[in-house]
Amino acid sequence: MASIRTEVVINADTEQVWGAIRDVGAVHRRLLPDRVAGTRIEGDVRILVLPNGKVIRELIVDVDDTTRRLAYAVVEGAQPALTHHHASFQVLPEESGRSRLVWVTDVLPDTLAAEIRERVERGAADMKRTLEEAVAD
Template sequence: MASIRQEVVINAAAQHIWDVIRDVGAVHERLLPGRVAETRVAGVDRFLTFPDGHVIQELIVAIDDESRRLAYSVVEGARPALDYHHASFEVRAEGEYGRLIWTTDILPDTLAPEIRIRTQIGIAEMKKSIEAAEYEQP
């Protein structure tokens, strides 16, 4: 199983970063605006609609406020198709800022290079969105 880990320091308070990450129904507004067009939550399932109309269904496995950790799994709609997917976000305080850690486990291993590139791009976009929102606060 391939395990991909991305980390980035975000110029925002750790609690603000966590508030964005844990807001599972607002990915399109707070975490990845433009990349995700719509987010819908039904129980423990989250549906992300992309600008091209493609939908990914995720299972929200855990939201742990104490450890600032969110775990989820893509269960349908992954492109390319994955045999297995599990990922988590963790937010840690780092001085006045926060560190976002995104760990993704996938099968088949052969897709790791493509998923690694996607997560590199994704975490950079998240950093940009979270920092912009932090500076817009009164």
């Protein structure tokens, strides 16, 4: 199994970043407005609608306010060749009112790791930009 770890320092308060991450129904507004057209929640499942109309279903495994950690698993709509996808976000405090977002993604098969890494790194950069723009507003 490939494990992809991406970290990004965000110029925003830890509680503000965690508030956006834990708001599982607002990915399209608070984290990835250019990559997710809509989000809805059905029980423990988050449904993401992409700009091209593709739908991805994610099981929300855990939202832990004490450790500021969100875990989820893609259960439908990922690439056909992807047989396993589990990920977590954790928000950690940094100096000077900044935050560190740690995104760990485990995927199978290993052959998709490079492609998934590229998506995760691009997603982390997009989230950083969106969260920092929210602070500036």
